[in-house]
Amino acid sequence: MSARVVVPRAGAGPAGVAPGAGLVATTGGMPAGRALVDHDADRGTWADRTARAARRQRLDEATPLRVLAPVEDLVEVGTLDEAAGRITLTVPAAHPALVAWLGAPPAAAELLTTGACLVNRRTIARLIGD
Numbered sequence: 001m002s003a004r005v006v007v008p009r010a011g012a013g014p015a016g017v018a019p020g021a022g023l024v025a026t027t028g029g030m031p032a033g034r035a036l037v038d039h040d041a042d043r044g045t046w047a048d049r050t051a052r053a054a055r056r057q058r059l060d061e062a063t064p065l066r067v068l069a070p071v072e073d074l075v076e077v078g079t080l081d082e083a084a085g086r087i088t089l090t091v092p093a094a095h096p097a098l099v100a101w102l103g104a105p106p107a108a109a110e111l112l113t114t115g116a117c118l119v120n121r122r123t124i125a126r127l128i129g130d
Helices: 046-059 096-102 116-128
Strands: 002-008 022-026 034-040 066-070 074-081 086-089
Touching: 002 046, 002 096, 022 046, 022 074, 034 046, 046 074, 046 086, 074 096
Parallel strands: none
Antiparallel strands: 002 022, 002 074, 022 034, 034 066, 074 086
8 A cells, every 4th residue: 555645735734743754635526626635743763653544544544634735835745655664755855845844854764664573564575675
């Protein structure tokens, strides 16, 4: 499964979402010009926070950590591969919206989840050349 990773456009974005939170968005089934955004600002790397938000969105869990936002207020910056536990950026790490949201360009470690099972999966994949 993969999820669309977004950050707020400078000076915009969903109200009540903590800076640096992991955000994923979908426009499927939403009114025109709107995106359903799940977010998580709890502990861990940016990828950890994004993975938790993506899981809630994929399972359609009822949560207060979900908002409806104008599409024009969001910048798509990458995709989260949930199985691999990795965010792949589709914009440069120094993209102004990404840097503004995270406070600095994301380090490589911020793009990886730290959950034990995901770390083990990455290790096994590296060992077998997958």
